[in-house]
Amino acid sequence: MTAATTVLLSEAEIAACVARVAETLAPRLQPDCVGICLLTGGLWFTADLTRALARLGVDLSFDALWLSSYGDGRESGELLLRADLQRPVQGKQVLLMDDVLDTGASLKFARDHVLRAGASEVIIAVMAQKPVARSIEADVVGWEAPLRYLVGYGLDDGAKMRGLPYIGALD
């Protein structure tokens, strides 16, 4: 563990949150639902959530959308679409999965993007949500996070710390 990191949510607590998210989502998901991971940070939550859903008998189609706005900094900046979807979502229910909902700029872009591509419904699941006023809300939230700079479980500090199995705060 990096000395300055305070553990906020342990590996076991993350697993319990993901299981709860999967149980909440499972009854809402249609057989042709397309699960979309917001890269890069959403990868870890998406991997765990898709496996938790599979344990409940839900097998999603899988795709990814690569967005970037924070770069190596700690503030939301210009939002870049680095790589687009690989599969059509026309007429389909979409499940967007990401690590954290902060200002909402990334998920708002992603939701608008898949709606423009013809998705019939968009459900948003995030591992963590910060207490910030914004124009978009998640449908299912794993953990209500404090207003701190988070790392671990996909959340990076200059591309490092994503692989930490817990969520911590640097500040």
Ligand SMILES: O=P(O)(O)OC[C@H]1O[C@H](OP(=O)(O)OP(=O)(O)O)[C@H](O)[C@@H]1O
């Ligand atoms: O609600 P917001 O203020 O938009 O912040 C949330 C986004 O910030 C991070 O992405 P980042 O741009 O750092 O890219 P990354 O996925 O490569 O970490 C995180 O993975 C979310 O996608």
Ligand SMILES: Nc1nc2[nH]cnc2c(=O)[nH]1
């Ligand atoms: N690593 C990291 N990325 C973010 N993107 C938006 N909020 C955060 C945060 O707290 N930590």
